[in-house]
Amino acid sequence: MKYASIGPISTFLPQRIExxxxxxxxxxxxxxxxxxxxxxxxxxxxxEPAETASDLGVQAAQRLFEEHNVDPQSIDFLLxxxxxxDYPLPTTACLMQERLGLRVSCGALDFNLGCSGFIYGLxxxxxxxxxxxxxxVLFITxxxxxxxxxxxxxxxxxxxxxxxxxxxxxxCDEPTLDGFQFGTDGTGADTLMVTxxxxxxxxxxxxxxHRKRWDSRLYMDGPALINFTVGAIPQxxxxxxxxxxxxxxxxxxxxxxxxTRKMLEQLQESLGVDSDRMPIALxxxxxxxxxxxxxxxxxxxxxxxxxxxxxxxxxGFGVGWSWGGCIWHDHYGSGA
Numbered sequence: 001m002k003y004a005s006i007g008p009i010s011t012f013l014p015q016r017i018e019x020x021x022x023x024x025x026x027x028x029x030x031x032x033x034x035x036x037x038x039x040x041x042x043x044x045x046x047x048e049p050a051e052t053a054s055d056l057g058v059q060a061a062q063r064l065f066e067e068h069n070v071d072p073q074s075i076d077f078l079l080x081x082x083x084x085x086d087y088p089l090p091t092t093a094c095l096m097q098e099r100l101g102l103r104v105s106c107g108a109l110d111f112n113l114g115c116s117g118f119i120y121g122l123x124x125x126x127x128x129x130x131x132x133x134x135x136x137v138l139f140i141t142x143x144x145x146x147x148x149x150x151x152x153x154x155x156x157x158x159x160x161x162x163x164x165x166x167x168x169x170x171x172c173d174e175p176t177l178d179g180f181q182f183g184t185d186g187t188g189a190d191t192l193m194v195t196x197x198x199x200x201x202x203x204x205x206x207x208x209x210h211r212k213r214w215d216s217r218l219y220m221d222g223p224a225l226i227n228f229t230v231g232a233i234p235q236x237x238x239x240x241x242x243x244x245x246x247x248x249x250x251x252x253x254x255x256x257x258x259x260t261r262k263m264l265e266q267l268q269e270s271l272g273v274d275s276d277r278m279p280i281a282l283x284x285x286x287x288x289x290x291x292x293x294x295x296x297x298x299x300x301x302x303x304x305x306x307x308x309x310x311x312x313x314x315x316g317f318g319v320g321w322s323w324g325g326c327i328w329h330d331h332y333g334s335g336a
Contacts, residue, residue: 003172004170005170006122006167006331007332009167009168009301010061011166011294011295011298012165012166013163013285014051016046016048020041039158040260040261040264044146044160044161045162054092054096056142057080057096072101072102073101075102076106076107076136077138078097078109078137078140080108080110080111081111081117081120082112082141082143083143083194083289091108100138107128107134113290113322115257115259115292116257116316116320116324117316118292119182119316121141122139122326123177123182125137126180140167150217152214156216161288163291165291179243179244179327183322184322190208190221193208208221229266233317234267236323240325250311251311252311253277253313254278254315255279256317258280258282258288264278279296301333304334307334311330313327
């Protein structure tokens with residue numbers, strides 16, 4: 001039996017950069033110093049009006065092919081995680097198959113999941129490989145949340161950035177992913193949502209949990225999301241270590257979804273984890289939703305902080321509410 005291993009990762013960020021100073025100039029009444037203290041975000045990459053999540057994802061995948069000498073014809077399955085697809089139908093992954101030059105015998109699917117999406121995608125890839133269906137899975141995470149955000153929205157515009165990552169997941173002889181745990185609580189759906197654009201009539205749609213202060217299509221109740229996260233994630237972490245049969249001291253780093261600095265610092269405190277073991281790396285990219293964890297891994301590899309053979313905890317959480325995590329034994333490593 002073969003197992004899934006996280007191989008090389010390539011990323012793509014839109015060229016347009018929106019800084020806090022630009023927002024301060026545009027909105028002199030916004031306290032950007034206070035906002036930075038809470039979010040830890042100083043700049044975000046923003047997609048152009050004609051630039052979609054699939055465009056970002058295709059660019060990331062093409063970089064993966066070029067930077068790591070990957071033959072597109074060797075890909076057996078394409079997984080695409082996004083909450084900003086090009087169309088309600090057809091499946092965006094089908095369009096990307098053609099653009100990337102993948103085989104017509106290659107499987108391809110989208111799944112709509114946000115901040116926990118990278119973990120779910122890893123488990124799907126693991127299942128495809130262990131079942132003998134695929135040996136090489138191209139897993140793309142890409143988001144353009146900026147398209148849901150009104151220009152005047154102080155709450156959302158200062159947090160979310162656009163970006164994509166392409167991760168190659170390959171068959172290997174030894175297990176590298178262990179202790180998968182998941183959680184779902186649909187009672188939190190009304191804390192982060194876009195209710196238009198689907199098949200349900202606007203008059204029948206869910207309503208935001210509290211008063212909607214801005215005209216963005218996207219609504220977020222930040223305090224409720226923080227309460228959910230701080231309540232659910234420590235138990236998730238405990239369950240992952242129990243399922244994997246290892247103590248928390250056995251992992252090197254806690255690689256968490258990069259939501260905001262405030263949320264991550266609260267998790268550091270509640271989990272009793274030193275800041276050097278839970279890196280925060282969103283200052284220049286913002287919260288890129290499903291792409292945050294692979295962007296983080298990519299950056300840490302460039303810094304030489306992920307050594308071959310090291311072991312880490314991966315955790316995603318957010319919109320849905322949805323959460324998940326696992327133990328990752330890195331067989332690729334920095335500079336491989």
